[in-house]
Amino acid sequence: MIDIKFDESNVKMAAALLRVAPKEVRGAASAAINRTLTRIKSRSSVRVRERYLAKAAGIKSSFSTRKASSGNLAGAAVSTGAPMPLASFRIVNSRRGPVKAKVLKAGGLKPVKGAFFKSFPKGYEGPMMRTAKSRYPLKTPYGPSVPSMIENNQVVEQIGQDAENFYNKRFAHEVDHRMAKLLGG
Structure with a gap:
């Protein structure tokens, strides 16, 4: 399981913006989570294929995603499957x-x-x-099965770091985009 931590500057920015435009911040968080889920799927395929001789299509097809919404800011990308x-x-x-x-x-x-x-x-x-x-x-x-290949310590660590960095950058981008749109810029 990969847990993503917020960058402190993003938390402070979100807290300040929540007072002004709470819907926009929740929408930005939702969009950033959903884009990060897609990124996890593609980067998992790349990281697994650095170690194993598996095909990308088989790895990507093992994922199912549960998208976030502005009402529920939680998403999941789960890899399931039997041995290949x-x-x-x-x-x-x-x-x-x-x-x-x-x-x-x-x-x-x-x-x-x-x-x-x-x-x-x-x-x-x-x-x-x-x-x-x-x-x-x-x-x-x-x-081996795709989930067991992903669970390799090196692979999970790399995917987790990449997802955390990507989410923090994407959240800042989404907030900037939505605030610029809201302010007419």
Whole structure:
């Protein structure tokens, strides 16, 4: 979970402006929160892909957002999802030896015990594993889930710092914009 703290100068400015135009300050806070939620979604994708070999679309699609309004100044960007298929990462199928996979950018290819490469008529082509000694049923091996990749300490810390900085800048910008509009400038 990422908590965003207000910059002290923004708090003082908001307190002074609340006396003059409370609706404008609440609207500015709401707009800044919603824009920060979008930023969290995109920056999470960038930060996760710095460490893992995951695709941006899979990361972004795992997010659901609850937007803020001027009546409710709380928003949330929540990543949910099951483990991603190993085929979403880098897979190498050699003629000799096991199927190898690479999930982290910083590591090498690791053999996946019991995995083999299979093509199906419906279009899936990727690693499979047997669940019993018989030929079927087969199962798809999985890697980490998007929420677990985001929960990595380095990733969460970077996302949190970026979101806090962005929110404080955006709030100041929104207040300036709305006050200029209100004052006719």
